[in-house]
Amino acid sequence: xxxxxxxxxxxxxxxxxxxVASDPTPGTSHGIAYPIGWQNWSTIAVSHRTDNKTIRxxxxxxxxxxAARSGETNPWPDGAIIxxxxxxxxxxxDWKTATAPGKFVHAEFMFKDSNKYSDTYNWGWAxxxxxxxxxxxxxxxxxxxxxxxxxxxxxxxxxPASLP
Amino acid sequence: xxxxxxxxxxxxxxxxxxxVASDPTPGTSHGIAYPIGWQNWSTIAVSHRTDNKTIRxxxxxxxxxxAARSGETNPWPDGAIIxxxxxxxxxxxDWKTATAPGKFVHAEFMFKDSNKYSDTYNWGWAxxxxxxxxxxxxxxxxxxxxxxxxxxxxxxxxxPASLP
Numbered sequence: 226x227x228x229x230x231x232x233x234x235x236x237x238x239x240x241x242x243x244x245v246a247s248d249p250t251p252g253t254s255h256g257i258a259y260p261i262g263w264q265n266w267s268t269i270a271v272s273h274r275t276d277n278k279t280i281r282x283x284x285x286x287x288x289x290x291x292a293a294r295s296g297e298t299n300p301w302p303d304g305a306i307i308x309x310x311x312x313x314x315x316x317x318x319d320w321k322t323a324t325a326p327g328k329f330v331h332a333e334f335m336f337k338d339s340n341k342y343s344d345t346y347n348w349g350w351a352x353x354x355x356x357x358x359x360x361x362x363x364x365x366x367x368x369x370x371x372x373x374x375x376x377x378x379x380x381x382x383x384x385p386a387s388l389p
Numbered sequence: 390x391x392x393x394x395x396x397x398x399x400x401x402x403x404x405x406x407x408x409v410a411s412d413p414t415p416g417t418s419h420g421i422a423y424p425i426g427w428q429n430w431s432t433i434a435v436s437h438r439t440d441n442k443t444i445r446x447x448x449x450x451x452x453x454x455x456a457a458r459s460g461e462t463n464p465w466p467d468g469a470i471i472x473x474x475x476x477x478x479x480x481x482x483d484w485k486t487a488t489a490p491g492k493f494v495h496a497e498f499m500f501k502d503s504n505k506y507s508d509t510y511n512w513g514w515a516x517x518x519x520x521x522x523x524x525x526x527x528x529x530x531x532x533x534x535x536x537x538x539x540x541x542x543x544x545x546x547x548x549p550a551s552l553p
Contacts, residue, residue, distance in 0.1 A: 264431070264458075264552050264553075265431040265454065266431070267428070267429040267430070267431065268432055268446050268448065268474075270489055270490055271435045271444055271445065271446050271476075271489070271490060272444075272481065272487055272488065272489045273437045273444055273478070273487065273488045273489075274484075274486055274487045274488075275486045275487075276486035276487075280435050280436075280437055281435065282432050282435050282446065282550075284432065290429065294428075310432075310550075310552075312435075312550060312551065314437070317436065317546065319538045319539050319542075319546055320438075320538070320546060322438055322439045322440035323436055323437065323438045323439075323440075323546075324436065324437045324438075325434055325435070325436045325437075325547070325548065325550075326434055326435060326548075326550035326551065327551075328551065329550070329551040329552065329553065332553070353553070355553075356551065356553045357553070358553045374483045374484070375483050378483075382481065382483055382484060382487075383489070384489065384490075386446075386474075386476055386489075386490035386493070387476065387490065387491075387492065387493040387520065388428050388474075388493065389428075389493065389496070389517075389519075389520045389521070389522045
């Protein structure tokens with residue numbers, strides 16, 4: 226019995242460590258540090274894609290939001306980070322002609338720094354995949370190839386949504 | 390000339406007032422005060438409707454975000470405000486199978502207060518229409534009628550989107 230009590234004590238003592246250890250900051254993607262707290266950034270826009278059946282929120286850090294609200298987005302200012310949060314597009318049970326976020330796919334980010342990222346069109350490109358936020362490491366060219374149609378828009382697809 | 394100078398002075402003196410007067414806080418909707426600053430609230434979810442061709446961001450005040458993140462949403466806590474920002478769904482010029490926000494339609498809100506709004510299912514229902522944020526005054530029943538299919542989900546269609 227004494228032994229059991231001791232084991233229980235050890236388990237309780239370890240719990241705080243276990244909780245912390247199960248939720249570490251994800252590693253870098255393309256050498257870029259994880260932008261902690263992006264889940265609570267403000268909204269720049271939303272989007273919907275029928276080609277890969279996804280629905281997205283486009284968020285920004287404070288610098289990006291300030292630029293979006295003032296229309297200073299071509300170019301976006303250094304320090305801006307734009308985040309695109311992607312979910313599988315899923316039918317809403319209670320409103321059949323609506324869709325909403327299903328499975329979380331990934332969160333991907335563009336980090337504007339015209340000195341640091343001058344080799345990749347003044348943006349750092351990063352992505353963290355799945356709920357475990359596994360760093361994407363397949364190379365920035367995967368991102369820039371897709372973004373080439375908007376190279377004259379500072380490489381950004383998103384127009385900040387009209388807001389009152 | 391003296392008269393012209395005087396008129397110019399009056400115009401300059403009036404400018405600050407004119408700027409303020411052109412952007413006042415919108416009036417109440419169904420007696421509910423405008424939730425200043427909602428444009429920078431964090432995201433709960435997004436949605437897309439084919440019936441009325443709109444795309445939406447679902448935002449929350451701090452109380453709503455805390456509830457959404459912790460899964461305490463049936464019922465939502467008193468003090469929670471959920472905002473739905475609605476735009477016309479518009480084809481993205483540079484990615485033909487994507488849509489994004491076009492014309493801003495309205496922003497509508499549910500204010501949870503089980504004492505104040507006990508007559509309308511514990512929520513206050515309000516909407517401000519267009520970029521000039523004209524208060525909607527057609528009655529809460531317009532909102533609650535539409536939300537009846539989710540009366541067992543505390544009258545809320547939205548499931549907080551899955552986030553890492």
